[in-house]
Amino acid sequence: MQFKLPFNKKQPPSVEEAPKEKENLVRVAIATDHFIQSIKNATNNPADLIIKTIPPNLTLFYIDKLVDNQTLNNDIIANLQNKPHDTPNSIEAALSVPEVVISSLLKEAIDGIVNGSVVIHVGGFPQVLLVNIANRESRALAAPENESQVIGTQVGFNESLSTNISVIRRYIVCPDLCNEKLKIGTRTNTSVALLYMNGIANNQMVNTLRQRITDLHLDELLDSAVLSEMIDDNSLSVFPQMLLTERPDRFCDAILDGKIGIIVDGSSLAIICPQSFTEFFQSQEDQNLRWQIATFVRLLRLAAFFLSVYLTPFYVAALTFHYEVIPQAFLVPLSESRALVPFPPIFEALLLEFIIELLREAGARLPTKIGQTIGIVGGIVIGTAAVQAGITSNILLIIIALSALASFTSPSYMMGNVIRLIRFPIIILAGFWGFYGIMLAFCFILIHLLRQTSLGAPYLSPFYPPRMKEMRDSIIRMPIPLTAKRPALTRAKDKNKFEPEPVKPEKS
């Protein structure tokens, strides 16, 4: 049932391929002048390309700031300047740098320069040395800003692939942690790491995921969010089927459950799959809290989801068609607050939802300081003014604010967006066909969710197919000794996290 977007399709072999292959096999020139010219041509003679000659016959090529200057000075130039060297092999022995490759292909030399290697050409030899001393600028590890939690680690991923992997290696100190490197994007050449636990993760799933990534024919890949949309089971669905997280602890927890993680170089969000619908409403903090509190919070989030999606439509439907369902005591305040409103409920609700979305979008785009001001101005001034001007009722204002608030309780921002979006069609259906329209939407969403899969695993797991034991860690969270099994969703090879023991409430 996998839907393939047109850009997933295999591209027809282009005409240029034949000369390109020849280009790949061009050898390094023996004469130094000739070699300098060919490098300049191939890299379009950039301003930051530095060519340094060390007499008698050595030439160094590198791009400024892409290599580590200290290593370059101390370990390469210092070693080369004082002694005469004859062959590339003797130079390799003289360098005190671990990553040195000897190559005779021009293409490899150019790729090396672009990737942050120093290329050393020895006059009179058809070979060059590629010394990898790349230095990628990246910010320091900081607290995750968008997935904050009170109890738990306060470290988030940053944009450097190697830093992120080292953070994960610090959490999972185990040789079974597999790390596969793939390259995507014909122009960006982005490194993508596929991480999973050997002996836990299902091989078939790993193969499927690897296949999906390598099948992509992209020009550019700048962020993991794009990748996750492209390798989703159903790219057309509004519901995300893979989780994006910036928390290393959540990432490690998922990997230890038998899931597969993807980290994209240059992106601070990691992808986790397969992921079930329920897991989008779980936060890593739930594991750190006492189980009673975690259960309460999870149920609260579930209630918030339903409230957020169905409360406004319910109001619209009740006021448009079904006055009978409004209790008598509630009828008076409701009609009083709506007495001055000239619009039908559906228009009133859509207008307010629109304003709330405007506030949210403005708050997200503006600089932090102005964003707060706009929030206050929008929330208080527009809200109060709208009621006093009589274009909306007090009660609807409460309902809309409540459902907006509820939509933000979803720990996954992607899922919060979905909740806010699917409200609009339901409000319209409720405005035209009352409860019938709401129910139509409910059934449609239910069937839609039933049809989805995440990496081939059922999206509504553990509710459908029903797995009683797994429901212990779904919308509720039972004590940790009772949740010894890994989720069946991942079809893990090792099904138990630990030996399930009988619960002893009081340890002797």
Added chain:
Amino acid sequence: MKNPIQLSPKEMINAYMLFFVVHGAQVGVGIQGFQRIIYQEARQDAWISVLLAGIATHIVAFCMIKTLEIYGSNDLYGIQQDIYGKWMGNFLNAMYVFYCFVAFFSVLRNYIEVIQAWIFPSIGTWFLSATLLIIIIYAFTGGLRVIVGVSFFSVILSLWIIPMLAFPLKYSSVDSLFPILENDIRSILKGAHSMTFTIIGFEILNVFYPFVKDKKNIRKPVHLGLLFSTFIYLSVMLVSITYYSEGKLVKTIWATLTLFSFISFPFIERFEFVAVCFWMLIIIPNLCLYLWAAYRGVIRLVNIRGTTFVWIFSCFVFIATLIIQTRTQINTINTIFGHTAFYVVFVYPILLWLLAILKKNFRLKKVQKNEQT
């Protein structure tokens, strides 16, 4: 034994899901107003009729499973082709597909009527019919996994309606049940016969059987599902008899929905408005399963893709809902369908079981004869 159905484990369903399939297929539009029809026949002993009908379902289900077990992995359509031969078997298969069609249509038309009678008197039949059909098509094209999933959620998510029956209990009197067995056995049996339209649906088992993964454990979930349905019908019937006065129940068409209209919470009144709309979730498994059963039959007759089939089927149903418009027409269809369904669901499976045993013995003897010669 010809035409057995070969399936990969991925397409198959666990046996315990049959609880939800059987129960989901049984409970539908019938429960909204079955009290009046049975009460007309059996008066205050109507609950005995319900009980008898429930027992009958268990017996028939037993026979069905026995028949299916003889054939290993085959459905009703394959069994009919085997027993009656190609032509007669295919004719009966076509009849069974038609039966599924009428059942589908009848559920859909009754639900549309309820919506028009209770909530939107002026809304077009074509609109309700089209929207419901689109939902059904969407579920059907997802495959059996989605259909069973819908049945599962339909049962689970509508469990909260059962405690609502406690509200009318406040106003009911047990005296209405007495004297027990005042009516003769004939009228009680007649009442049980009138239960047919409400209680059928479990015949889906005939088509579903090959898709069950562990066929040995099939009995428990099936009988539990039937038991649960009988329990619900029985409790609704008992509440209705004790709640309504004698003359009132005969005049109330949708007695269950009328029961709901007295329920009120601090935040919501006139509960039946919610209930009628929520009933959509209860009838969707009905529709999906009948549609799927029809499809299984049709692919034995002609080579057709699921998507093509479902659109053609829906077009026919859509046209039919437009033709059948008045309450009298719908009532006639319900009655005729009920009578036919009695023979299709309660009589025919027993007959088929006997035929299957005969055929099996005949075949065994033939084999033995061949071995001797």
